[in-house]
Amino acid sequence: METTKPATETVEAQPTGQRFRFSILTIFLITAIVGLALAYSQSRSQLLDVRDELTQTRKTYELLNVTDDSQIYVRPLRVPAEKMWQWRVYLPEGAQYQIKYDYNSIPPKDPKPTTRTSLTLSPGHYVITQMFANEPDHHIAKWRSTLSAIGPHANTRVVSRLMRNDVRWLDAKVIGEDGRFLRHVLTSDEDGTSGERVTFRITPEVPSLSALHYSQIECAADQPVELLRWEVLDYEPERQSDLDFHLPFEIFRLWIEREPPPKPSP
Numbered sequence: 001m002e003t004t005k006p007a008t009e010t011v012e013a014q015p016t017g018q019r020f021r022f023s024i025l026t027i028f029l030i031t032a033i034v035g036l037a038l039a040y041s042q043s044r045s046q047l048l049d050v051r052d053e054l055t056q057t058r059k060t061y062e063l064l065n066v067t068d069d070s071q072i073y074v075r076p077l078r079v080p081a082e083k084m085w086q087w088r089v090y091l092p093e094g095a096q097y098q099i100k101y102d103y104n105s106i107p108p109k110d111p112k113p114t115t116r117t118s119l120t121l122s123p124g125h126y127v128i129t130q131m132f133a134n135e136p137d138h139h140i141a142k143w144r145s146t147l148s149a150i151g152p153h154a155n156t157r158v159v160s161r162l163m164r165n166d167v168r169w170l171d172a173k174v175i176g177e178d179g180r181f182l183r184h185v186l187t188s189d190e191d192g193t194s195g196e197r198v199t200f201r202i203t204p205e206v207p208s209l210s211a212l213h214y215s216q217i218e219c220a221a222d223q224p225v226e227l228l229r230w231e232v233l234d235y236e237p238e239r240q241s242d243l244d245f246h247l248p249f250e251i252f253r254l255w256i257e258r259e260p261p262p263k264p265s266p
Contacts (some may be wrong), residue, residue: 001107015209064216066090072225072256073214075216076204083132083170084252085228086203092221093123095261099147099227101130101254106165106186106198106232108245113166117147117158120259126151130228131256132170135161143170147254169230172198179234201248221258228254 064073070092077086091097100118126149133144142164148157164171172184178199186196203226221224230252 004129033142033184035115062088064088064090067174068218069093070221071221072217072229074219074225080134081131084129084165087128087227088216089125089126089128089256090237091121091123091256095123095221096259097121097123098259099128099149099254100257100258101145101147101252103162104135104250106169106196106235106249107237107252108249109166113163117145119147119156119158119162121147121149121154121156124151124153126154126225132167134170155184155192155230167261169232171232172200178234195238196237201229201231203229203231225256226253227256 017160060076062077064075066073070090073090075088077088079086096119098120100116102112102116104112127152129146129148131146133146135142135144142161145160145162147160149155162170168186169184171187173187174182175185175197176183181199181201184200186198195246198236229250232247232251234247235249
């Protein structure tokens with residue numbers, strides 16, 4: 001009699017977990033990625049540090065940051081004297097430029113005083129200076145106006161003498177405050193008496209500028225760029241008949257203007 005063995009089932013053992021296997025190539029790749037990430041992070045940090053240092057250097061030495069060489073850049077500079085203004089200026093290629101000023105008296109004269117000044121400049125970097133100096137020893141009391149431009153390849157200036165009675169606002173004395181502006185009194189050139197009260201607005205008012213206001217401005221090259229404006233905001237004349245003009249009234253203006261292109265030959 002044959003004995004039958006019971007059938008047995010074979011069950012394969014299943015793995016309880018799967019191991020991660022790394023080849024040498026994978027390790028090299030991961031190492032390279034981590035190294036590049038660290039190098040990029042360090043380079044970015046160094047670049048930001050250099051950028052901050054460059055920004056601080058520009059502030060310290062009042063330099064321009066020309067990012068678009070088709071535009072005009074202007075930055076007011078701190079000055080060592082009263083009645084003196086300076087700007088660092090960049091003029092783009094493609095044209096000649098003029099720096100002009102215009103002025104008037106208080107009360108305004110019609111026609112205006114005849115002295116006018118302008119400088120012609122080529123493209124480039126310049127330091128522009130406008131300064132007024134008293135000339136008490138001159139046989140006729142006058143103010144001397146000096147407009148200069150200094151650059152790598154230029155050092156030019158023009159000097160004008162202004163009749164004292166035409167620019168009495170240069171002799172005005174501070175007598176108080178009118179809001180955030182100063183109140184002045186005008187002195188007569190004839191007898192030294194005073195009586196007319198006037199409030200000025202000067203843009204930029206350099207002595208009161210904070211570091212923020214010394215930042216540069218960027219302007220289109222085909223538009224006039226104003227450097228300095230001196231206005232009368234309020235005026236109390238000795239005679240009411242002298243108050244026959246509208247306020248605010250401009251008594252001095254200095255600006256940059258691009259010369260028009262030459263006309264083509266016929």
